[in-house]
Structure formats: C-alpha cells, structure tokens
Amino acid sequence: EAGVAQSPRYKIIEKRQSVAFWCNPISGHATLYWYQQILGQGPKLLIQFQNNGVVDDSQLPKDRFSAERLKGVDSTLKIQPAKLEDSAVYLCASSIGQNYNNEQFFGPGTRLTVL
Amino acid sequence: GNSVTQMEGPVTLSEEAFLTINCTYTATGYPSLFWYVQYPGEGLQLLLKATKADDKGSNKGFEATYRKETTSFHLEKGSVQVSDSAVYFCALRSGGTSYGKLTFGQGTILTVHP
Numbered sequence: 205e206a207g208v209a210q211s212p213r214y215k216i217i218e219k220r221q222s223v224a225f226w227c228n229p230i231s232g233h234a235t236l237y238w239y240q241q242i243l244g245q246g247p248k249l250l251i252q253f254q255n256n257g258v259v260d261d262s263q264l265p266k267d268r269f270s271a272e273r274l275k276g277v278d279s280t281l282k283i284q285p286a287k288l289e290d291s292a293v294y295l296c297a298s299s300i301g302q303n304y305n306n307e308q309f310f311g312p313g314t315r316l317t318v319l
Numbered sequence: 320g321n322s323v324t325q326m327e328g329p330v331t332l333s334e335e336a337f338l339t340i341n342c343t344y345t346a347t348g349y350p351s352l353f354w355y356v357q358y359p360g361e362g363l364q365l366l367l368k369a370t371k372a373d374d375k376g377s378n379k380g381f382e383a384t385y386r387k388e389t390t391s392f393h394l395e396k397g398s399v400q401v402s403d404s405a406v407y408f409c410a411l412r413s414g415g416t417s418y419g420k421l422t423f424g425q426g427t428i429l430t431v432h433p
Contacts (some may be wrong), residue, residue: 207362209379244426245425246423247363256360295362295363303431304412304413307365310355310362311364
C-alpha cells in the first residue's frame, strides 16, 4: 500500500516570496492533516480536512497561509508571503476517518528554509 | 487545553542499555496516548498506543503504560540497539469536539552508540 506522498522534499526561498506544498494521501483516506514542525518542537496542527471540507483551521495563520482540498483527495498548502519564522518541516498526514481511534499516517515532510 | 511534556533531551546511550523517556500530559476527558518515532530522513511512524487507563502499549521491544493517576505515559525499552537512534514524540488525542487532533510533545532525540 502506497503511503502519504509529499512534494517537494526541500524548498529554499527568500522572505516575502510565495511557496506551495503538495500532498497525496493514502487512497480512501477521508481525513487529511497539515502539521508544522519547527526545529526542536513537536508537530503542530495547522489544518484538518474531512473530505473537501475544513474541520479545524484554528491554528492556521490565515493572513498568509491557505490550504485547499478541492476534490477530497490531494491537497495543497500555500504560504504567501513567507516570513523567516515559517522555516520548518511541513508534514501531511491522513487517516481513514476523524474518529480519534483512526491512526494517522504521515508523509516524509517538506523542509522549508526561508532566507 | 491539551498539552504534552517530554523529558529534556538529547539522550545518549550505549547499545544494550535500558531506556526511559518520560512523558506527562494535561488533557480534558479521557485521551488516547501515543508514542511516535521519526527515523532520520523519514516521516513520523506510530510506535505504540494506549487508549485507556492502565493499558500497556508495546511494539519492537518498547513499552509504555497509561497511568491516569500520574498523568504519565513513559516509554521504556530494556535493551536499546543502534537502530533505535531516532527522535521520539509523545502525543495525545482526545475525542469530543477536538476531531481527533493530535497534540505532540517537543520530542526527545535518542542516540545509541555501539
């Protein structure tokens, strides 16, 4: 079974530029999550989708971050404009459902460096 | 709100040594507790979990017991190997209106030397 795919794996940009990350969840998984993992910290949930609807985006900095999951499968996370403090690993995860007993499977992440 | 606190790291051990990584939590209700592992260059993987008080999760020689009275979920392994070198994250997940959101600790880097 294919796992969660993410691209690109690495991205270096200058502050005030924009960047986009892509995630393809495990086939059949209705719930998709984007996490931000700053160096030395645990992952923090940015946004959670159930199919193509947003369930929780309370910790998403909406002035610069946006995310979509138009057809309930792939998702993109965008940052515009980027700030130095956005340097982090962005993790995508998926689960078969949003029940708290449904295991979340994580992709390898995209490491973003903002200069 | 929910929070998870892990012991300060990093942890450096010799092969075959005993490992303990402490984890305590604050949560409303009755959360499920998890340990995730992140090997170099790879994504987070679920190592073990426990869903109710006094449950013991185990996998690959690692164990952790859900202690509600001390709000703890310490990770242990009797004899570590070089291949166990990784970052370990304690996490919790509660039901209700949190939609199963995972809350992570800050992670503990484990390095095992031959």
